[in-house]
Amino acid sequence: MSRKIPDLYQVKEKMYVATDCIIFGFDNGRLKLLLFKRLVEPLKGRWSLIGSFVRLDEDIDVAGRRVLKEITGLDNVFMQQLKTYGKKDRDPGYRCISVAQYALIRIDEHDKKLVEDNQAFWFEINDLPELILDHGQMVQDALIQLRNNARYKPIGFELLPEKFTLPQLQSLYEAIYQKELDSRNFRKKVLSLNVLRKLDEKDKSGSKRGAFLHKFDHENYTKLLESGYNFEIA
Amino acid sequence: MSRKIPDLYQVKEKMYVATDCIIFGFDNGRLKLLLFKRLVEPLKGRWSLIGSFVRLDEDIDVAGRRVLKEITGLDNVFMQQLKTYGKKDRDPGYRCISVAQYALIRIDEHDKKLVEDNQAFWFEINDLPELILDHGQMVQDALIQLRNNARYKPIGFELLPEKFTLPQLQSLYEAIYQKELDSRNFRKKVLSLNVLRKLDEKDKSGSKRGAFLHKFDHENYTKLLESGYNFEIA
């Protein structure tokens, strides 16, 4: 008896693979996004996410980190795959799919000169310009993903300085969820998670009285995870 | 003043893009996965997910649906992107990235003859063979995603026949979360969601007494969604 070999693996065609980065930052109570003005054709002068083709000898996540470094000067940043955009006509001209990745950076640590040289700018999340191709959709999707993830994983801290105050943390969550939170309930909740280390220092930049600085306690977080605990905020 | 143009978009290299499908089914109280024995080199005879190269004139999700149809005969199936696997050496020989997509099918509706002809088999999720390349990782990731999504979205119903009993629904959730549930609490919870329509029919296959059949009420679900409701099970 002869079996028909399915042709699943028969047609082989190559295409371009790009990656685009949705770079979030948090500054002054506002959630922001880094966008840049394209310096080259096609679509020169239009606003877009920051991206690059993925090279043949390069992992996709490495390509994302390369782009991020090129534009912000930062290494070792929180970055996670969002989704791959693969409509056949998403990019006019040639077939190109894009693996979108989103990054959370500490906005005070990035290289402002580099950003400027690349014609990149920070936009408030509620006040974005029109973006090329499907980049607008990517941003929408990234925001949804950020909201889903920040609730159950301690990724919000990636947007804050290493030392932060509770009012700062609260205003970050308010910016992410676009919703005011009650400070008594918020503090009760986050403190009960046992992953913040209160320092003896105060940050006086926000008020006369000053607010105590805290650090996220990675070690305790990992330890708690192992004993079946789950993080949840907001 | 002259600006240096960044080389982000300068290097352009094409690569193969494949898609692999993680196909879940639910049968007899067990969560199952459809795998197939490769009929062609390379890796002939080894177990793998079902996949295909994505064609130049084909959307990535369409490629997934094509594969699914080819192997199960089914159209209009729940399918969602999981993640793109893009390590540079994940596939020995040539550079190929794979966009993994997972599908939930009603196992009673698929074309068993086709599955057989393709040397495909259903495996219990807890008893999988070793898979080629990074397919084992894909399956792990898909399971996590399934668990995360089934809790907050009514996708579990995609694995059940259109008419199902509450004990069946419960055993599905028990299979997904690998955890026994209390039937009183479970019924209270799902019934309170107001998205099940109880029919006058009983299914007597599971017991002498028979259990009432129910249908998922899509219309009411969409209506409720609009008025800011959220689904949650288990």
Add this chain to the structure above:
DNA sequence: GCAAAAGTGTTAATCTTACACCCATGT
């Protein structure tokens, strides 16, 4: 009549929400 699965309610414990005042400090 008995085995096997379907169906049903209550209570205690926990978590969530709403809400308002005093504190510390720089000016």
Add this chain to the structure above:
DNA sequence: ACATGGGTGTAAGATTAACACTTTTGC
């Protein structure tokens, strides 16, 4: 002394978790 933001507790309501017996019917 006053303006500004930091910090704290309690009570009512809602949700979850634990728990056991009766019903139906085919054999």
